[in-house]
Amino acid sequence: MNPDDPSLPPQSGKTHYAISAICLNTIRKYGQSDWEIAVENFRKFNSQQTAAKEVDAILRNLEIQGFKSIANDHIELGRVNVFIGANGSGKTNILEAIALAGAARANDLNYESFYSRGVRVARPDQIISSFVDSSQGNSIDLKLNFLEKNEKFIYEFTLTPAHMQDVYTRWIDLSEEEMMPEILLQHFKEITQKTPNISGNELLSRANDLLAQRGLNKSRRYDPILTEYAIFDINTKSLRGIAPSESKKSPLGINGEGLDLFIASLNKEEKTILNRSKFLFDWLDDIISDKEDKLKLSGLKAGKSISTLYFRDLYMNSKNNTLSAENSNEGILHILFYIALFLSDKTPKLFAIDNIETALNPLLCQTLIEQIVSLSEDNGKQVLITTHNPAILDGLNLFDDEQRLFEVFRDDSGHTCTRRIKFKSDLSDKQGLKLSDMWMSGLLGAVPKNF
Known part of the structure; x- marks a missing residue:
């Protein structure tokens, strides 16, 4: 917890140093009969957290409902993902949806947290999808499917604001609210089996300790990947x-x-x-x-x-x-920043880069993407990238399934949709053109249609 403000979660944008709740609870057990048990539980938790940092998982599937211009979309991701589309098509909204999921998993659903992750914050009635042909809902639904080797893990969130008209309002994850009674009952059962004659106050205290350690989700293995996610839009x-x-x-x-x-x-x-x-x-x-x-x-x-x-x-x-x-x-400052993002284990495993081409020569853009592809594979990074520069596309090899290109567009109702761009293995549909040429000529879509 934040020693200056215990009400803030450790991952809050206002928290620069913190003591974890389990660490504090362990210290409080010093001199008591269950001190050794508390220390052992702390060691187990710490080893789990260390193991989580070594996870090499991929966010494979992303489902978004009711967020800004995205009414309902499903995206299957690779390791390096590039999104192209007309201005206002909703590319950045896709990146922001993951940031909301990260804030939810960090139990930090507020203005400061959203902003610190790179989200463009607005009033909730502008963040929740609003279209002329349908009534506005009151929540955002997110589903993220992580894959590590053959193991799958799914996060689901239903986010709703406390006040629809207040830009600074706190948001609530209804999916966790619904899970709370069931999880508490599981903790009570686990504790009373080990300590049948435990007092009511001690039972609540230990159940709270378990919540601090495990959260409401049965597994926190992929939490660091999600909570550390951010959108980099550098200047x-x-x-x-x-x-x-x-x-x-x-x-x-x-x-x-x-x-x-x-x-x-x-x-x-x-x-x-x-x-x-x-x-x-x-x-x-x-x-x-x-x-x-x-x-x-x-x-x-x-x-x-x-x-x-x-x-x-x-x-x-x-x-x-x-x-x-x-x-x-x-240009060299931009390049060094991107290379640094991909080469270090101190930076997020999963992150986004908005408008990656800023300040870069077109040929440099192509080579940068080639470098990013190599570094992401070597260092276990996954990235979502938006661009308006066709040269970025020429650095991709779309026959590598982990390098994916998506067209982002809005349908006749104004809903943001994504389409993965793929080619036949014999190149018969590529017509001898580079990807940049195909985009500029309109063969890939992802261009304005009103002029």
């Missing part, structure tokens, strides 16, 4: 360290914050992988992390940036060839 000012940090996410903020400190913290192997990306910039000689910010005293930055990241230009005179993040090319 150059945040990458340069100029814009004030608004993101609560760490180590990398959803707008690009923290890149310099993150690169400085990479281990030797991770830095080696990062340095391989230098081939993408023919002018780049070296990437420098000035942890103590000594180069600032040399006048290498104007003082507006807090970033300690520098770059050495291969073609400039060695006396003045070191450029600060404030003065460097924005």
Whole structure:
């Protein structure tokens, strides 16, 4: 729990350090007869949490009902997923639906939590689907199916706001509310079988401990994947360290914050992988992390940036060839941020990137996707990407089932729909064109139809 505000859950956007409830409850048992049992339970819980971080699961199926422009949609995902479509088709809504599920699993369904995960927050009556041809419901239904080898696990959520007209209102997961009595009865039965003569107050206390450990779901194995999910929509000012940090996410903020400190913290192997990306910039000689910010005293930055990241230009005179993040090319900052997201186990296993092409040359976009595909497989990452740049598509190999391309469009009723784009194995339907050419010519769909 947050020591400054115990009412906040540990995953709250306002929580930067926390003591888990089970840790606190274990400490409270010190000196009591069941101290050793409490310690053993804590060790078991801690080992389960450690194991959860090592899970290599894929979010395979996503079902969304009643969220923004998505009335009812079902998407089968791969490891690298790219969504294309006209402006306003609902691409980002798909990314946001997963963020809501993550907030629900973290028991943190409020404005701050949504915002910190990258959701564009509005009044509930604008978040819950509203169409002219049907009456508006009062909830959002989400279903996520994770697959790890041959093991499947399903999360289901029914989210409803406490107040329909209040943008800052707390949301409630009705699916967990419905499960509470049954789960409590299971905990009571388990406790009384082990301790038949337990008092009523102690029974409630231990049942509460079990809820803190296990939550309402029987398994929390995939919780870290879901609760750490975020939508990264980065901007150059945040990458340069100029814009004030608004993101609560760490180590990398959803707008690009923290890149310099993150690169400085990479281990030797991770830095080696990062340095391989230098081939993408023919002018780049070296990437420098000035942890103590000594180069600032040399006048290498104007003082507006807090970033300690520098770059050495291969073609400039060695006396003045070191450029600060404030003065460097924005493309390299974007590329390094994306590479960093995929190479470290400190970043989420599942995340989204909105408008990945920002500030990047078209050919660089293609090569970036090729790098992302390789890194995601090597490091157990899964990503959902939106783009408006056709060159992104040329980095995909759609004959690899883990690389998937989706058209996002709105039907005649305005409902967001997705369609996976696939080709015949003999390429007879590809007509010798690159994916970028096919998109621009309208063969893939995902283009405006009103002009």
